[in-house]
Every structure is written in structure tokens, then in C-alpha cells.
Amino acid sequence: MRDAQPRTIFLKEYRPPDYLIEHTDLHFDLFDEYTIVTAQLTYRLSESGEVNAPMVLHGSELELEYLAINGIELEESRFAIRDEMLQISDVPERGRIESRVRIKPQDNTSLEGLYRSRGLFCTQCEAEGFRKITWFPDRPDVMSVYRVTIDASANDCPELLSNGNLVHQQELPDGRHRAVWEDPFPKPSYLFALVAGTLSRVEDEFVTMSGRRVRLVILVEEKDLDKCAHAMDSLKRSMKWDEERFGREYDLDVFHIVAVDDFNMGAMENKSLNVFNTSCVLASPETTTDQGYQRVEAVVAHEYFHNWSGNRVTCRDWFQLSLKEGFTVFRDAEFSSDMGSRALKRVEDAGIMRTMQFAEDAGPMAHPIRPDSFIEISNFYTLTVYEKGAEVVRMYHTLLGEEIFRKGSDLYFDRHDGQAVTCDDFVSAMEDASGMDFSHFKLWYSQAGTPELTVKDHWDESAHTYALEFEQHTPPTPGQASKQPLLIPLAMGLLGAEGNLPLNLGVGGEARVSDDQLEAVLMIDQESQRFEFEGVSERPIPSLLRGFSAPIRIEHAYSRDELAALASRDADGFVRWDAMQQLLVSVLDELQATAAEDQGQSRSQRDNPWTLDVNLAGAFTLVAEDRSQDPAIRAETLRLPSESYLTELASHRGGAHPHAIRESRNALRTALASALSATWETLYAEHQVSDLYAATGEQIGRRSLANLSLAYFSAAHEQGVDLAIEQYRRADNLSNRLAALRIVLHEGSDEQAADLLNDFYERFGGEALALNHWFQVQAERTRGDPISRVQALMEHPAYDAANPNKIRALVGGFANLNTAGFHREDGAGYRLLGAVIEELNERNPQIASRLLTPLTRWRFYPVLGEVMRAELDRLAALPSLSRDVYEVVNKSLAG
Numbered sequence: 024m025r026d027a028q029p030r031t032i033f034l035k036e037y038r039p040p041d042y043l044i045e046h047t048d049l050h051f052d053l054f055d056e057y058t059i060v061t062a063q064l065t066y067r068l069s070e071s072g073e074v075n076a077p078m079v080l081h082g083s084e085l086e087l088e089y090l091a092i093n094g095i096e097l098e099e100s101r102f103a104i105r106d107e108m109l110q111i112s113d114v115p116e117r118g119r120i121e122s123r124v125r126i127k128p129q130d131n132t133s134l135e136g137l138y139r140s141r142g143l144f145c146t147q148c149e150a151e152g153f154r155k156i157t158w159f160p161d162r163p164d165v166m167s168v169y170r171v172t173i174d175a176s177a178n179d180c181p182e183l184l185s186n187g188n189l190v191h192q193q194e195l196p197d198g199r200h201r202a203v204w205e206d207p208f209p210k211p212s213y214l215f216a217l218v219a220g221t222l223s224r225v226e227d228e229f230v231t232m233s234g235r236r237v238r239l240v241i242l243v244e245e246k247d248l249d250k251c252a253h254a255m256d257s258l259k260r261s262m263k264w265d266e267e268r269f270g271r272e273y274d275l276d277v278f279h280i281v282a283v284d285d286f287n288m289g290a291m292e293n294k295s296l297n298v299f300n301t302s303c304v305l306a307s308p309e310t311t312t313d314q315g316y317q318r319v320e321a322v323v324a325h326e327y328f329h330n331w332s333g334n335r336v337t338c339r340d341w342f343q344l345s346l347k348e349g350f351t352v353f354r355d356a357e358f359s360s361d362m363g364s365r366a367l368k369r370v371e372d373a374g375i376m377r378t379m380q381f382a383e384d385a386g387p388m389a390h391p392i393r394p395d396s397f398i399e400i401s402n403f404y405t406l407t408v409y410e411k412g413a414e415v416v417r418m419y420h421t422l423l424g425e426e427i428f429r430k431g432s433d434l435y436f437d438r439h440d441g442q443a444v445t446c447d448d449f450v451s452a453m454e455d456a457s458g459m460d461f462s463h464f465k466l467w468y469s470q471a472g473t474p475e476l477t478v479k480d481h482w483d484e485s486a487h488t489y490a491l492e493f494e495q496h497t498p499p500t501p502g503q504a505s506k507q508p509l510l511i512p513l514a515m516g517l518l519g520a521e522g523n524l525p526l527n528l529g530v531g532g533e534a535r536v537s538d539d540q541l542e543a544v545l546m547i548d549q550e551s552q553r554f555e556f557e558g559v560s561e562r563p564i565p566s567l568l569r570g571f572s573a574p575i576r577i578e579h580a581y582s583r584d585e586l587a588a589l590a591s592r593d594a595d596g597f598v599r600w601d602a603m604q605q606l607l608v609s610v611l612d613e614l615q616a617t618a619a620e621d622q623g624q625s626r627s628q629r630d631n632p633w634t635l636d637v638n639l640a641g642a643f644t645l646v647a648e649d650r651s652q653d654p655a656i657r658a659e660t661l662r663l664p665s666e667s668y669l670t671e672l673a674s675h676r677g678g679a680h681p682h683a684i685r686e687s688r689n690a691l692r693t694a695l696a697s698a699l700s701a702t703w704e705t706l707y708a709e710h711q712v713s714d715l716y717a718a719t720g721e722q723i724g725r726r727s728l729a730n731l732s733l734a735y736f737s738a739a740h741e742q743g744v745d746l747a748i749e750q751y752r753r754a755d756n757l758s759n760r761l762a763a764l765r766i767v768l769h770e771g772s773d774e775q776a777a778d779l780l781n782d783f784y785e786r787f788g789g790e791a792l793a794l795n796h797w798f799q800v801q802a803e804r805t806r807g808d809p810i811s812r813v814q815a816l817m818e819h820p821a822y823d824a825a826n827p828n829k830i831r832a833l834v835g836g837f838a839n840l841n842t843a844g845f846h847r848e849d850g851a852g853y854r855l856l857g858a859v860i861e862e863l864n865e866r867n868p869q870i871a872s873r874l875l876t877p878l879t880r881w882r883f884y885p886v887l888g889e890v891m892r893a894e895l896d897r898l899a900a901l902p903s904l905s906r907d908v909y910e911v912v913n914k915s916l917a918g
Contacts, residue, residue, distance in 0.1 A: 216293030349412020366596025655724030
């Protein structure tokens with residue numbers, strides 16, 4: 024186990040490497056009991072390197088058997104090993120270092136470096152996993168050309184794969200064989216990959232825009248061969264889209280995707296050999312939901328797009344992680360938008376930001392998209408770096424427009440191909456392509472927290488002018504007590520009685536008005552600003568933050584009838600959804616306030632029962648019955664805010680009370696179910712899909728609205744539960760089956776729930792991905808004793824405490840999705856999570872630290888916070904903590 028008080032690493036301490044590795048030759052001898060790795064590193068002093076500087080190599084859990092320079096074995100006095108570093112003195116300016124180490128992949132439970140997953144050898148090297156393979160300068164600014172030789176049993180490992188192109192194959196004595204791979208493109212060690220084992224193949228090809236034929240290969244267990252078609256189609260669509268939208272062509276002869284069930288992340292973009300979590304590549308109607316199909320498409324695209332935004336141009340150091348991840352998330356979001364509904368994609372992205380990333384910004388681990396320090400880099404693979412980083416890239420696109428943004432991205436790729444660069448280099452490319460000065464905008468890279476815009480409006484009826492006044496503020500975050508105003512591109516419109524009004528901007532700051540005059544992007548860059556519009560003959564309703572144009576909170580004193588108007592009539596899909604969310608939150612706040620007042624009254628005093636707000640009921644009816652809208656957007660607009668989002672929102676306002684949130688949400692759900700009962704029944708009938716299952720936008724939208732309608736109908740009528748059971752029995756896809764199962768678990772009897780859960784297990788007991796859903800729906804279930812249920816399921820033979828997917832489904836599902844169950848007043852939920860984290864601290868520190876997130880927010884809970892903190896104190900006192908867990912626990916207690 025690592026040092027319990029590890030060192031903090033700072034961006035300001037960065038210095039270039041003294042030595043560069045020009046060529047890396049690796050030889051792997053794979054055996055069941057151990058693996059021998061022989062490495063030959065051809066090195067030279069870098070331009071900025073210090074003559075006579077020691078050579079520093081990184082390594083962890085390596086048994087060193089041999090170390091030499093230029094063929095001469097080194098005496099022990101020439102090198103020292105300490106704190107995961109091997110330091111060699113008296114190194115010539117050029118030469119070749121050769122080392123031989125022994126490692127044990129079968130014992131590597133961290134799933135970093137080289138490990139075995141159910142007999143399959145595979146690797147995960149980002150961020151610092153390569154040091155668990157061999158001694159090497161394991162940092163992203165050391166880029167090398169690789170030649171990899173793999174020897175293994177031909178019977179146990181018929182597939183031998185690494186990066187690049189296959190250049191040699193050979194049969195060896197004793198039933199072994201060899202494969203040699205060469206990657207002609209320099210890459211950092213984190214992009215190295217090796218896979219060896221028994222796999223089955225699905226193959227296809229893609230012809231690039233220059234006419235080259237690229238072989239596409241997906242490798243899976245034989246039983247999963249029928250689940251690869253969607254991933255292959257997604258890959259081909261991604262390759263074509265990247266050529267057309269960004270001008271990026273694939274550069275090698277083959278592209279591999281390998282599906283691995285034991286994997287910490289979603290997938291990894293290793294050059295030409297992408298290793299995927301099975302959940303992000305396998306898809307079939309029976310075992311994958313509609314959302315699962317969409318996730319496969321998005322993740323395949325994301326990892327493929329990394330070939331340029333991450334591989335050909337990579338990051339200089341890990342503080343620049345958002346350089347590759349934020350840019351690539353933006354690219355995969357644009358791809359998903361072009362493949363489906365742009366408005367729906369923005370709603371989904373905004374939901375993730377507002378539910379989870381805003382909470383991250385408000386918590387003890389808050390950091391800018393380019394952090395200035397860390398203890399363990401694995402803790403910074405965060406929503407801030409990925410999703411907020413993507414929103415920052417999107418703001419460039421908003422500010423520049425598609426044509427100039429493409430010019431900037433082309434310049435960035437052409438200028439830095441084959442280099443390890445920084446976020447500043449990306450900004451410079453955008454500046455040089457556009458002629459704009461982005462020095463103020465760069466505050467987004469260094470300033471943490473979620474900006475808040477308070478908006479006031481004024482209409483002068485006689486002058487026909489309408490003004491918007493903005494106040495900008497970003498709350499303090501750990502280490503950043505004071506904030507500067509940011510440049511925020513705010514897309515907006517004005518809604519009138521007959522639709523959106525034309526905009527004629529008069530007095531105010533910089534703004535850009537669309538060609539149709541119905542939308543403007545206001546440049547908010549000061550603490551206080553005022554924009555005035557002329558020729559406004561009626562009092563409009565401001566349509567703000569259209570398309571979620573910036574990752575901010577926005578506060579405006581809308582009336583409920585204004586929100587109802589925006590939700591039902593505005594032209595922007597995100598604004599319609601957001602207005603309905605605000606209207607729902609307003610009603611839920613009223614419900615909680617009424618419940619609090621009722622607690623101090625006798626039953627006879629409660630003579631004014633709560634009734635459903637007329638504006639909400641009217642808006643719901645208009646949206647539900649608006650056949651002109653996409654069913655998927657209607658479903659999202661009619662969906663209640665999640666308990667997680669309501670908790671985050673309540674935390675921002677002063678403190679969350681999970682049980683009150685659940686009770687008020689259930690009450691509103693029941694009221695809407697009853698008030699629109701006939702509507703839900705009609706929508707369910709109208710949106711049935713009779714065609715053969717397809718993961719198309721049209722079918723997904725219909726299923727989404729039908730299943731939402733059935734859930735509402737079931738909340739008001741026992742007949743709905745019968746319909747859900749019928750749907751479960753006749754379902755030809757997992758989306759409908761799982762939606763029906765959730766309804767029965769929530770609304771049905773214990774006997775009905777047990778019957779369907781048993782049936783589900785009997786149907787899918789051999790399908791790992793489907794069983795993940797089986798574990799999660801039980802973890803989410805609010806009835807009964809969720810803690811005892813989760814503890815029992817942790818003993819179930821299908822549960823694997825070493826498999827990240829199972830842990831995330833059961834333990835993560837309980838802690839993150841069953842908010843009232845997790846926040847039990849006696850702290851049992853916190854102790855359950857803490858016990859799992861304690862065990863994983865030794866086995867898999869990455870997963871342990873990610874599971875900690877719910878506990879890190881203890882300050883958000885005025886009643887239960889100290890009970891949560893007690894569990895953090897217990898974890899902090901453990902005698903041996905990984906760097907991953909140590910950093911999160913200690914920042915949480917100090918933040």
C-alpha cells in the first residue's frame with residue numbers, strides 16, 4: 024500500500040523531461056503464474072535536459088531481474104529505487120537502457136497496468152498504469168515509437184494483440200506462439216495496450232476519404248458475437264462523421280475494439296487497440312436498454328475520435344487532461360446530436376451538469392477544468408474535466424460559429440500533430456484562426472465553481488423598450504475564496520403572445536443576433552451588465568440560456584404562468600424543458616413548505632388541503648397533447664426532476680432533507696397521475712411500438728413516452744400495475760421489460776415484485792449486463808428495508824465484489840439513486856458504503872475513491888451531516904489508505 028500521507032503535485036512545478044525515449048522495444052513472455060517483461064529503451068538527452076542529470080523511471084509492484092545501459096549490466100551503486108521511482112546515475116547523453124522485470128497479472132486486482140480478467144490478459148495504462156508493467160518515464164510528454172513482441176501459449180492465448188500493425192507471426196516450441204506489432208506513430212506510455220487470450224471476432228471494413236481500406240475488428244467472448252452489430256455500425260458512422268465534420272481520417276490499417284467485463288472505466292482509446300468495458304460495446308434488444316444502445320454509440324464514437332483529439336495530439340501533463348477529454352466529449356456530443364435529436368441531447372447534457380457536475384463544483388473536490396494540484400490523478404477523471412470541459416469547448420463554438428471553429432480545430436491538429444501540448448495551445452489555435460482575444464475567456468480553465476447569473480427585467484410600455492440586467496457571481500470554492508467575472512455567452516430570445524419576437528438590440532454590451540432575428544447571444548463579461556431591446560410593443564417573457572449555452576445557474580423571478588408559457592410555446596427545446604423543471608420545482612417547494620407547516624398542527628387544523636397548481640396542470644396537458652413535438656422531448660419535459668437533482672438544488676439553497684424531498688415528489692407524482700389519468704392512458708396506447716425492435720430515435724422516443732405514461736397511470740390506478748405486468752411478459756426488448764419491472768417494484772405488491780424479479784433472474788442469469796440492471800433496480804427500490812436488501816444481494820452468487828460493473832450497479836445504485844434509503848437516520852447506509860470502500864481500498868483504489876462521492880457531500884445535509892462525517896472520520900483513521908482514497912477523504916473533511 025502506498026504512503027498514507029502522499030505528496031501533492033502542483034502544475035507550477037512542471038518541468039520538461041531530461042531524457043526522451045525515441046524507441047521502445049517490449050518483449051512479453053506470458054505465463055499463468057507470472058509474466059516476464061523485457062524492455063529496451065533507446066533514449067537521448069532532451070533539448071531542455073540537464074547534462075549528467077540522473078535518468079528517472081517509474082515503476083510499481085515490479086520485481087527487477089536485470090538492468091543495463093548499452094549492454095553493460097549496472098551495479099547496484101549506479102541506481103536506487105524509492106517511491107515508485109528508479110533513479111540511474113552517470114547516464115550517457117544517448118544510449119539504450121535494458122531492463123527485465125517479473126510481474127503477476129493474475130494478482131493485480133487494481134485493474135491498472137497488465138492484469139487478467141477471467142483468463143484474458145489485458146491492460147489499462149491511463150493515467151499511470153504503465154508503471155505496473157515495466158520501468159519507464161511514465162508521463163504523457165514522453166512520446167515514443169513502440170515495437171511489441173508477445174509470446175504466450177497458443178492454446179490459452181490464440182489472440183495476441185498490441186498497438187499498430189501486425190508485422191510478424193511465428194510458432195514457438197512447447198506449444199507457444201509469437202506476434203510482433205509496430206506502431207509508427209509516437210505515443211505516450213498511457214496509450215500502450217496489450218490483449219492476449221481466447222476471443223471471437225466480428226470483422227468489417229471502412230474505406231477512408233482518401234480511398235484506403237481499414238480493417239475493423241471487434242473481439243468478444245464467443246457467446247457475445249451476436250451483440251456486436253450496433254457497435255460496428257456506430258464505429259463506421261463515427262469514422263465517416265469525423266471525416267465530414269472535422270476532416271480527420273484514420274491513419275492505420277486496422278482498428279480493434281476488445282470487450283472486457285472487468286474494467287474500471289467505460290473504455291480506453293489506446294492507439295488502434297481500444298479496450299472497452301463490455302457495457303459500452305455489447306448490445307442486443309433482450310439485454311440492452313435504449314439508453315444502453317445510445318451509450319454504446321456515444322462511447323464508440325468518443326474513443327474513436329480520440330485518435331486525433333488525444334492520440335495524435337496528446338496532453339503535455341495530466342493537469343491538461345481536459346484538453347483531450349473536454350474536446351472529445353464535445354465532439355462525441357455533436358456526433359450524437361447529428362445522429363439523433365440536438366435538443367434532446369442538450370437536455371440530457373444539461374441534466375448531467377445540473378444534477379452531478381454542479382454538485383461537484385459545490386463540494387470539497389471542486390476544481391477548475393485545468394486543476395492546479397492533485398495527489399492522485401485518477402481522482403480527476405471527473406465530470407468537471409469531461410463534461411464541463413466539453414461545455415467550455417462548446418462556448419468557443421458558440422462564440423466563433425461552425426466555420427471559424429472548424430478552422431481553429433484544423434489549425435490545432437495541423438500545428439501540433441505528434442506533440443504533447445497544453446490547453447493554452449488549443450486556445451492559441453482558436454485565437455489565431457479567428458483573430459479574437461480569448462485571454463478573458465481563459466478564466467474558465469483556472470477558476471472553479473458554477474457561475475450564477477441573477478436576471479432582472481424591465482419593460483417600458485411607452486418607449487417600447489425592454490431591458491435585461493445581469494449580476495454575475497461565482498461562489499467560493501476550496502482554495503479560491505474570491506472569483507473574477509467570466510465571459511459567458513448567453514443565448515436568449517423573447518417570447519410574446521404569438522411566439523418568439525424579433526430582436527433589435529439597442530443599448531448594451533456585445534451581442535450577436537441570429538439571421539432570423541429571433542435569438543441573440545449576449546456576451547456577459549462583467550459583474551453587472553444591462554442590455555436593452557427596442558421596438559418591443561408587448562411585455563415579453565425572457566427565454567434565457569437557450570440550448571444551455573453556458574454551464575451556469577440562472578435565476579429570474581418567473582411567475583408560474585410565465586413558466587407555463589415557456590414550457591408549452593417557446594421555440595427552444597431546452598428552454599421548454601427547463602421551464603417545466605422550474606415550474607415543477609416551484610410546486611415541490613410549496614409541497615415541502617406545506618408539509619413542514621402541517622407537522623405542528625392537529626388534523627382538524629389542516630382544513631386547506633393542497634391542490635395541484637392550475638398552471639402546472641395546464642402546461643402538462645399542453646405538452647402531453649402536443650403531437651407536433653418529438654415524443655422523446657415530450658417525455659423528458661413531462662418527467663419529474665430526479666431526487667438527485669432536487670437534493671443538489673436544495674443543497675445549493677441551504678440544505679437537503681432527503682425524506683422530505685421523496686415525500687413531496689411522490690405526492691406531486693400521485694397528483695399529476697390522477698389529474699391527467701385519461702391522458703396517460705391515451706398516450707400509453709398511442710405510443711406502442713409494433714414494429715421489430717430498432718434503436719432508432721423514433722422508436723426510442725415512442726417507448727420513452729409510453730413507459731413514462733404507464734408509470735404515471737400506475738401511480739393512480741391498480742389497473743396500471745396489471746398493464747405493467749402484461750408489458751413485462753410480452754416485452755421483446757429490455758427497455759420495456761425493465762420499465763415495467765420498475766413500475767411493479769414501486770406500485771405493485773411484494774408478491775408481484777418477487778415474481779417478476781425471479782422471472783428476470785431465470786431469463787438472464789447468464790447475461791452479466793442484464794443482471795447489472797437486476798441488481799440496480801433492487802438497490803433503487805424504496806419499499807421495505809433497502810439496506811438489508813443490498814446486504815443480502817452482496818452475498819448473492821451472481822454478485823462479484825471484484826467486478827466494477829456489479830459494484831456500481833448495486834452499491835453505487837443504492838448510494839446515489841436511493842437517496843432516502845441511503846440517508847437513513849441511524850447512519851446504516853453510510854456504514855454500509857464505508858465498509859465497501861474500506862475493502863476496495865486494498866483491492867481497487869480507483870473504484871473505492873469514486874464510491875466515496877455521496878459521503879463527501881456531508882455538509883449539504885443539516886440533519887444527517889455529522890453522522891456522514893463520522894464515517895469519513897472512521898475511514899480517515901484506517902492505518903493504510905491508498906492515495907486515491909486518502910485524497911478524497913481528507914479533502915472532504917477539510918473542505
